[in-house]
Amino acid sequence: MAAYSQTNIFPSTGNVGIGTTSPMFPFHVNGQSRFQGVATFGDSYDDILYGKGLQIVRMQDQGDNAFHISFIRAGTWVAGMGFLRNSSTFAIQNGSSNAATTGVFLSETGKVGINASDPAYELDINGNARIRGNILYVSQFGALYSDINNIAFFGDGGYIFANKNNSVTRAILEPAGTLRLYNSGSEFAKFNGTGDSFIRGNLAIGTDNSKGYKLAVAGSVIAESVKVKLQAAWPDYVFSETHTPLRLSEVETFIKDNGRLPEIPSATDIKKDGIELGDMNALLLKKIEELTLYLIEKDKQVEALKKDYSSLKERLGSLEQQLVDK
Template sequence: MQFAGGFFDQHLYFRKTNNSATTPWSRVLLERDNKVGIGTIDPTAALQIGDFATGTNAQKIVMPGVYNIERVALGQDGNGNSSLEFVNHSDANVSYGIKVGTNIDRYGGGLYIATAASTNDYSKLSYRDQPAIFANANDNSVGIGTNATYGYRLAVAGPMIAERIKVKQVTNWPDYVFKKDYQLPSLKEVATFIDKNGHLPGIPSAAEIANDGIEVGDMNARLLQKIEEMTLHLIQQQQVVEKLQRENEAIRQQLQKLSK
């Protein structure tokens, strides 16, 4: 193995001679103006690997691990896509992968975190079609399990669980139901509406929910309005029951007097 430096161009070359003086040299490094280039003759930074607009998969830094196919890899994935990849072992013979990067071809414009299930062969390490997390560069939105946020600040593909959720800025909270001038619909009016429409007044139908979904804060306000209206009806019914009880008691006392 031979290494040599170019006197005029400041390149570093190497070759394996194979007992032949005609074996071609391969360039390793170029140093110019305190900048080092690998695979380039015109480095623009302290260290540059490859030339601009000609990126390939070969332009990566790879640091192998201990078990199976472990590695840390940083560099190009082709077509301007780039990533930082971590491959760690599940046991001594299989490893899983996690990538953080940009991939306009697979996920669109933005930053993704993607995962690949365990395998024993790096060529079989398959990253999922949908990213675990995606930050959209166009509108600064975030997707979990999806790269399609449809204009929402946060989109989640699939079920989610949380120990606590707080919704703020819910307008028109229905305490107005308890105001004296509130027109409480009668139970007869409610029954007529239900017979005609198949759902409570002020509550979206099943078809509307299927098409538009549910806004949690708005729906909670609507449901509270129905609970408050129901409470007022119960109070009215209780007042009627108590009045009837008093009237029945008065009639009972009158009957007792007459029977003496």
Template sequence: MKVKKRLLLFLSFLLSYSSFSQTLYVPNGTNGITNSPNLNIGIGTNWPDKKFTVFGNVRLGSEGLGGAFQRNGILIQSNGTRTELRWQHFSQNKNPYIAVDPAVDATRLLFGTNGSDQMAIRANGNVGIGTINPSQDLEIYGSRPIISLKNSTDGISSYGWLEFNDVNSRMGFVGFGSTSTNHLYIMNEAGGDISVPKGNVGIGTTNTGSWKLAVNGKIRAKEIKVETGWSDFVFFDDYQLPTLHEVENHIKEKGHLKDIPSAKEVEKNGILLGEMDSKLLQKIEELTLYTIQQEKQLDKQSKEILELKMLVQKLLESKK
């Protein structure tokens, strides 16, 4: 009786264990399909640690297709037609997918949604967004293609950039920096950085002040156009032309021409190119007026000298 009870107890234990862990073995396989005590399903393993675990390769596709698949993963094979890995939501008809279409290129990986291919990766590594035929490393196609770089933080500590490198070092980058808000930078390792704060442009400097263009260095140009007022008022009838004595006294007292900044002022504050050109033209026009006055005076003196010569000649002749 005791032996029977022990045998029944042992059989009950086996049945209880088998109800929690069952294995279906397949022909010519070392491991089968396992239903573990935690209700996970395993293929090729007796210890599935996830809801569905596969130890080995998985192939989805048509029969009769040859070729070796030597790496771990999922193999989706096609007999020449388009093949897709699709996600479907029954309440929406968007259905994003990853596909390979031999009619386009069997080596090209396509990404799409809403029934349309939106992105592609070619065999040479080119990536296309909005096009499946990218000819560059990255090609974006659309009516208004935009690349947006956004930092997850706010304030002057935020920064981000597009970086350009050669094999050994960083060549430069384009981005927004952390030193101030609303700053766009174009920089390279050799210097000559360009800063664009709030619409102003700084070359070699980030301190543009109120200037639209600030350059810390020399500028070479074939032509510069300055639109400002001009000094033709010198030729107006009501213009009070200083006398040369007044000009002389101002030079003796100040050491420079009137309305022209001194050397110390220029060294400290610089000059406004358009304004300075206008003031220099004013002095040239004043010199022109002085020259005209002197010419008139010389003409008058020459006439008087001629008259005096004629008078002297008559006097000499009368004494003969």
């Protein structure tokens, strides 16, 4: 026997309709509805009431990847939410089921994953992230890292870049602006914001190959002063009694044979190897000192010739006078 009241139908068998006399489902409500108390839906039941409204209960292992609640944009798209299959991780996902690995996931320990169904951190993002604001705030002594070998610590106005457990430091930017660089945990460079800086290895400017030099510059250099301090001896030994310079005739022969002064590198060598500034200055000074010795020797010879000339002149004058007197 069926019961009718306005547009409701309560048949003894078949579908029940409220607001309709032709229900299409076992319980069909056409219009607004209200549940006064807790309404439980799903393929299972839990007699503990966790809230005051709607409870959706599924089996612990529901046996499928269906959502607890589905949101359907008819004929276009499906989104849903609920626990993952046989899991305590809660997910909000775009797609036809919760089998996908994309979405927002909340683990039972409170960790949130974005496109990461098993978040290992409080916020675990599998993919790129963008912050549209101007500030990313990391609390004192917080850290950011890309993987186990790259991490940045922030604290006291400075920055430390290291591996994950900070056992191998890569770089330190101090609050005053000093930058320290490390290789395998050892400091090899320091760029001081207020004082001296240093680098332990070779430095190349304008090129990526120092060719073994402490400083290699591919281009011009300008400076108000350059000081070269040689490790080798300065050529003051030229003036010692034990030093014997070449005779000028020997220098002449060498120039004729080689087209350059002795010990001075050739144009070919300079073009190939460049000039050692300190060594070249020392060589040039040596040549100037040797030239000075040559001039001193020549001056002595000139003075001796002048004396000989004066003596000869006196003798010649005496002979001329003797001839006149006869």
